[in-house]
Amino acid sequence: MAYKIIASKCTACASCEDVCPNLAIREKDGFFAINPKKCTECSGHFDTPQCVAACPGYKTIVPDA
């Protein structure tokens, strides 16, 4: 399980990038994306996904179901 960024909602504010304990979020060519192979949904680190908590958008980062 991993989270994903809805590109059309992302304003590229970068708030999520540095809060990820797994360094799963990276910017490339102005777009931010979560590497699903690195995202653990913050399991073992935090009770809630830190990227979701940091994002100023609404439902911009969602579970990749």
Ligand code: SF4
């Ligand atoms: S849910 Fe946690 S591990 Fe996954 S991308 Fe967000 S901050 Fe990183």
Ligand code: SF4
């Ligand atoms: S915090 Fe939200 S709006 Fe900002 S770069 Fe990350 S996903 Fe995009």
